Structures are given as C-alpha cells and as structure tokens.
Amino acid sequence: MLSAALSLLIAVPSILLTTIVSTLYFHYGIDGWEDLVRELKILKFKFDFLWSQRSIKRRNMNYMKIWRNSVVKNGDQIFLEKGKLSYTYNQVDELSDCVGKFLFEKGVTEKSTVGILMTNSVEFVVCWLAIIKLGARPALFNTNLRGNSLIHCLRALDDCNFLLINPEAKRQLDKEIPIDYKLLRITPYIMDFRAKDGGSGNIFGENALSVMRLITDEEHSGKWCGDRKEYDAIVGYLFTSGTTGFPKAVPFAFNRLWSVLQVALIKRYNITKDDSIYSALPLYHSTALCIGLHIAVLSGCRFIIKDKFSVQSFWNDIRTHKATIFLYVGEMCRFLLNRKTTYLPKVEYDTRLCIGNGMGKDIYTSFEKTFKIPQIAEFYGQTECFAFLGSVLKKPGSLGYIPKIKLGPHPYRVIQCDTETLQPIRDYKTGLCKLCNMNEAGLLIVRVGNFGKKAIYHKNNKDVRFLTDVEKEGDEFVNTGDMVEIGSDRSYYFVDRLGDTFRWKGENVSTQEVAFCINKIPKVNETCVYGVTVPGHSGRAGMAAIVVDSEEEFPLSELYSTLSENLPRYAVPIFVRMVHSLETTATYKYKTNQLKQDGYDTSVVSGNLYLVNHSEKTYELMTDEVCAQIKKGEMKLK
Secondary structure (H helix, E strand, O other), rough: HHHHHHHHHHHHHHHHHHHHHHHHHHOOOOHHHHHHHHHHHHHHHHHHHHHHHHHHHOOOOOHHHHHHHHHHHHHEEEEEEEOOOOEEHHHHHHHHHHHHHHHHHHHOOOOOOOEEEOOOOHHHHHHHHHHHHHOOOOOOOOOOOHHHHHHHHHHHHOEEEEEEEHHHHHHHHHHHOOOOOOHHHOOEEEOOOOOOOOOOOOOHHHHHHHHHHOOOOOHOOOHHHHOOOOOOOOEEEEEEEEOOOOEEEEEEEOOHHHHHHHHHHHHHHOOOOOOOOEOOOOOOOOHHHHHHHHHHHHHOOOEOOOOOOOOHHHHHHHHHHOOEEEEEEEEHHHHHHHHHHHOOOOOOOOOOEEEEEOHHHEEEEEHHHHHHOOEEEEEEOOOOOOEEEEEOOOOOEEEEOOOOOOOOOOOEEEOOOOOOOOOEEOOOOOOOOOOOOOOEEEEEEEHHOOOOOOOOOOOOOOOOOOEEEEOOOEEEEEEEEEEEOOOOOOHHHHHHHHEEEEEEEOOOEHHHHHHHOOOOOEEEEEEEEEEEOOOOOOOOOOEEEEEEEOOOOOOOHHHHHHHHHHHOOOOOOEEEEEOOOOEEOOOOOOOOOHHHOOOOOOOOOOOOOOEEEEOOOOEEEOHHHHHHHHHOOOOOOO
C-alpha cells in the first residue's frame, strides 16, 4: 500500500509536467523555450499593467497626487533644463503655485478651460501644472496654426476664456493677421518669467512672480481643486485631426497612461532618476508632453527642452546635456541619417534609448547601426487613445504582438477594406467583416471596450468612425484610419494612413481643411487633396488636384497666399495639379487611388503640375528635370 502511494506521488509531477507541455504545444502553439519565455514576459507585463491600474483606482491616484509624490521624492533633483537654465522639481512646483495664484486672481476656477499657445519653454510646463492644480483644464494649441485654423480651434472650446502665450509664440502671431480676442471673448496673458513686467497688465514676469510669492495659501484656501479630482478625471485637451475633418479637441485623462508609462517604458527599459530625456518635439504633441515629460515625472529624471529640432545642433545638444534618452518622430530620424557624415563624426554621446514613432522599416536598421543606439522603443498610438502598440520583438518596424496565451479578448483586429470608399468588406452571407490573413494589409480597428466611448472628442463623438457587426452581431469597434498588416511573427507592421488625413513633417494634415481653404478662392470649382510618397521623406507630401474654369487666368500667387495665411506651413500642399474633372464614388467621395498613383510624375500626368516655392510665395510650373531630381531623392521638400 505504501509503495503504491509513493509510486503515485512520483508519477504525479511527471503527469502534470506532460499535461502542461502538451497544453502549451497543442492548445497555445508554443513550440520552444524562446517562444515560452516571450509569452511569459508578455503575461507578466499584462499582470503588472492590470495591477498598476487597480492600484491607481484603489488609491484614487489623480494627477496632482502623482505630481506631489514626485516633488517629495525628487525635490532637489533637476526636472527641467533648457539651454543653460535648469529648474529642480521644487522650483517648478513653486513657480506653478505662483502662476496658479495669478490665474486664480484673474478669475480661473475649477470649471475653466485655459488655452496654452506656447513654443517649447519652461513657462509651458509651469503653466500646464498651474492650471491642473486649480482643477481647471489646459487646452494645448499648435503654434503652427494660422488664420481660420487657429480661430476654429479657439472657438471649439466654449469655456476657453483665457489664453496663455509666451514671447516666441507672440512674435509668430504678430507676423500674421491680428486676432480679435475681444470678439472671441478671450483674455490673453504673456507668460515670460524673466520679463520686467511692472507687476500689472497682461504680462506675467519677474515682478508678478514676486507679488504672487507674498500671497499665502490661507488667503485663497480651497483654490487647489486639482487635489480633489478623481483618478480618471479629464486633465485637459489636445487637438487632432483624427480620422476625419478639421482639428478636434480631445479630452484626455492620465489614469491609463500612468500604467503604460510605468510598465511598458520605465520598468521595461530601466529608466531611473539618473537618466535625462532630450526632446526637440513640440510640447503640444502627445509624444513630448504625455510620454516624454511624464516619464520624467514618474521616474524623477531630467527633461531637456529644445526650442525645435535642428540637424546641425542635435548631436551636440545630446552630448552637452548628457542625454541618455531622446524622443523622435520618423522624419527627424530620416534627417539625421541624411546628414550623418556632416555632423556625427565630431560628437561622442551616451544615448542608450530613443522613444518615438514613425521610424519605418526602410530606415530602422540603418539608423540603429549608424548611431549605435542600443534600444529603440517604437510605438503606435493615437491622441484619442483608441490604440497603443509598443514594440515587443526587436524587429524593424514591428509594433505590438498578438500573444498566444491571452488574458481576455484581444482588442485589435485587422479587417479587409475598400481603400477607395474606406468601407469594410463584408461577407455577403453573414454581413460580418472579413478578417485579414497573415501578411495581408488591412484596416486596424479597436474594440470599443478597450477605451470606452466616454468623451472621445469634446462635445460629441460624431466624427468617430464606429463599426458594428464586425465578428458577431452587435459588437462595436472603432476605425483607426490606419492600414497595418500582421506578420508571420504575430507582430503588427504599419503600412499607410487612410481617409481624410495623412502625415507630413511629423504632423497630421486634414485633407478636408486644406480643400476647404482652396475652395474659398473664387475661380476654384472643386478640389481633392491627398498625400503622395516622396523618396527620402517620411509620411506623404500634400498634393491638390484642382478643377478651375481657366488655368491661364488662375492666380497661383493668390492660391499660395490664401493657403499660407490660413494653414500651418506643413499643411500647405507641395504639389498642385490642374484637372478638368474629378471622379467620385457612388457616395460622392473623391476617388484618390489613381491620383495617388499618378503622383507628381510629369511623364504620366496630363496637364500642368506646379511645385510650391516658399521663398517666392507662389507655385511654379514643374519641369521634367525637377521631377527627376525629386524621384532620385536629390531635392528636399520643405
């Protein structure tokens, strides 16, 4: 009896091990040790993420609690660095208190929305914190916006009655048509901490700071309403073109982002307070603000602010500031590669990690080898927080990964779609969407439950492309507007952007907004705007096909002036094509596939093609020689 029991005890582990191995191999398809280790790492990541989310909710870790914890831990550590100026966590906290008191005196309350129209600066970050401390919501405006585009954004938020501007942004605005702030019911304030402001008026400088330091918290008790917010409260607004139309205000919260930053970036890449993050990306963009700045807040490291990206000074900046991490977008990486022989050999640097998006497969390997960056954290994300995919496999262009061992339903699907109508291709029997096979490009969609439908866009969600009946009747997904494919390695690979927006110079360009601007010119009958690929450039260059009554009488200089006065520079079309008519689909959408295929090739396009000339402020007839230069990548388009 005893020997039988001992035999059973010895046999149980063997049986159990055999069962586990069989299940892993036959049920989950895990066929090796490396495969198993990767799956276990992803499982651990998911557990860590869910635990972080639970902890944030349980302790109601709102934005201000996380900021104040960071100040307590890292008070005397350098937080912000710009040029030769540096500010500790304590100093930034104290400055934001002063700005908060000033704004409170001017009438900003918990229900207010305060616009920030600033170039990269310490003032930007301080004002951001001050507004959140008051419980109000900062709205971040793109400093490249001009004319009607800027006014559209200012009017998009009814409760935005204050606008904070720094001197650099003001100088840019002064070159344009003046904005009637009274008509918009907005009070502007110039924020310049080093200005001799006299302590009054609409300038907040050294004297105003001194006055605010004299005001104690007891004099305005209860003003710091940000401390009372819920963990998932809306913190502020970013603007995006999304997948359709004009820029829209996207309300965003940090409750999910804290966990993504902590688990997917800080923990995975071992980012500590000894690191320093260099950013030449604009702070009104989510990569710099939401990712870069708040990695610093969570880890206690330095955040180095650069006015704007410069190929000439980039590596010298990295060396001077001893940056161990930098933020990037694809176009930036391409510029650095193109000028590597000019600027790289003179510089030694200690960068161990770069974080960003848009580094295509075509430059990933050469960028990694040329600059000897040990780790590249490439991610795919959207301002609306529909989706976030981070690189799991160290393969050029890979994003995210479909795990074999899943915890709950996977939120992403890639479906077949008509690239002309942008409609999903459905099974004629079931009416459900057709899923793509491996290595087949398709439309990336995200299950609504992954992000919730609450306040995707300010006021309403009518601009969100929801899809129903995808896998089963009644389910609901959102269309990201991006084409991806799933490789045989189970990773996602970005293919192209569809719909009414495209990327150029690291920015989203709304085709509808550009067409609307062109159609205001009296001699224009119709306009179709789209993006075309150009060798040596990331994203797509803007191109407009225009139907006019008489091409000979069409004022090209007026076209340029109308576009440049009302659109940011990156949105002004590089190419213009005159056409007799534009084809449409059955639902009256312009057919763009053939136009994109024709591109700017003078040997293919019938009729005249024009190329933008910013220095002459007009469009000039494009010759075969110029076309050949562009095709060879010998001409850089600005």
